[in-house]
Amino acid sequence: SASTRRKPVPNTQNQTGKQKKKLTERELYEWRRQLIELNRQIGTATPADARKIVKKLVALGKTRVEPSYYRTLAQACVRAGLTQRAADANREYLKRIPNDAAVHEEFGLLMQSLSNTPAALTAFETALSLDALRHLARQGRAVIRFNRGDYPAALDDFSTLLANGFYRADVMRGLAYSAMATEPPRYNVTLETLRQLLPAEPNN
Numbered sequence: 647s648a649s650t651r652r653k654p655v656p657n658t659q660n661q662t663g664k665q666k667k668k669l670t671e672r673e674l675y676e677w678r679r680q681l682i683e684l685n686r687q688i689g690t691a692t693p694a695d696a697r698k699i700v701k702k703l704v705a706l707g708k709t710r711v712e713p714s715y716y717r718t719l720a721q722a723c724v725r726a727g728l729t730q731r732a733a734d735a736n737r738e739y740l741k742r743i744p745n746d747a748a749v750h751e752e753f754g755l756l757m758q759s760l761s762n763t764p765a766a767l768t769a770f771e772t773a774l775s776l777d778a779l780r781h782l783a784r785q786g787r788a789v790i791r792f793n794r795g796d797y798p799a800a801l802d803d804f805s806t807l808l809a810n811g812f813y814r815a816d817v818m819r820g821l822a823y824s825a826m827a828t829e830p831p832r833y834n835v836t837l838e839t840l841r842q843l844l845p846a847e848p849n850n
Contacts, residue, residue, distance in 0.1 A: 669710060677710050685718045688725050696726035713742045717749070724756075732756055747776035751783040758786055766790065781812040788820055797827040801835075818843045 654809060669677060684699050684706070701723045707715060716739035724730035733756040736749055743749070754769030767790050773783035788803035804821035818839050825835035 674710070675738055677706065680706055681715060681718055684722070688712050688718070688722050691722075691725055693725065695726050696722050697728070700728065700731070701724055711738075713739050716742070720752070729756055729759055733760065746778055747773045747783075750776065751780045751786075754783055754786055757791075763793075780809060781807055781810065785812070785814075785817060785820075788817075788824075792820065792824055792827075797824050797829075799823040801828055801832075815843060 681703075684702055687699055688696065700719065702748065703715070703719045703722055707719070716735045720732045720735035720739065723729070723735060733753060736753040740746065740753065741751055750769050750773035754766045754773060757763075757766035757769055766786060770780075770783040770787040770790075773780045774787070784803050785806055787806070788800045791797075791803065792800035801821065801824035804817055804824055807817050808821060822836045822839040822843070825832040825839070
């Protein structure tokens, strides 16, 4: 009878907290097929194309959301230059998958570009607690420490990056500047680092 008919089991929640109806197997297959296809398009998309992909993803998210949806949305937003929306999508992902060091690192970089230093630092430290070899997280933390005047801690981070094989000109410059700003100044470290950097930047 109508009174005993079973109601559809709710699916996952959307960003506003509203419940979504359960998809059939065929609908779920089609939803995931569309998500995979949009994800495939992101890598070669122009910023304008990426904004179109974001619109399609927003429409797709009205039917269902899951962790892979938020990662795809974040990547499309990054490609489109929509930094705050990318950060919001990563935040939703991390609510569901909190131990993903790479996404904490990416979230920190987005927060850093938005000048939200406290959130960036928290994200970098979480990423490093999960994976000590997240080099961009360590570099981001080193920059924050340097800008805050914590030169010994910045020096430690830049030194660790080089010890782990993360050789980049900006990392070497950070090490040189941190060594020079530390009390007492470590001019020997600064000079040696600049000596190594010179072949890579002969005109600088």
